[in-house]
Amino acid sequence: MAQLPVMEGGRVVGIISANEMFALAAHFLSAWEKRSGITLAPMDLKPGVIGQITDIVEAAGAEL
Numbered sequence: 001m002a003q004l005p006v007m008e009g010g011r012v013v014g015i016i017s018a019n020e021m022f023a024l025a026a027h028f029l030s031a032w033e034k035r036s037g038i039t040l041a042p043m044d045l046k047p048g049v050i051g052q053i054t055d056i057v058e059a060a061g062a063e064l
Contacts, residue, residue, distance in 0.1 A: 004021070006014040026032060038057070043049065
């Protein structure tokens with residue numbers, strides 16, 4: 001298990017493992033949050049299309 005020093009003011013004040021760093025990064029990126037997704041068919045992105053998609057998704061009760 002890889003461990004790295006935690007530095008403060010040029011002094012070692014602790015250690016952190018690679019696993020702990022991964023868990024922190026995942027937490028900051030909300031990787032553990034329950035999520036769902038949608039897949040859209042290929043379409044031309046003309047002005048207003050993104051707004052229409054947003055309206056449909058929000059009308060269905062989802063958050064973007």
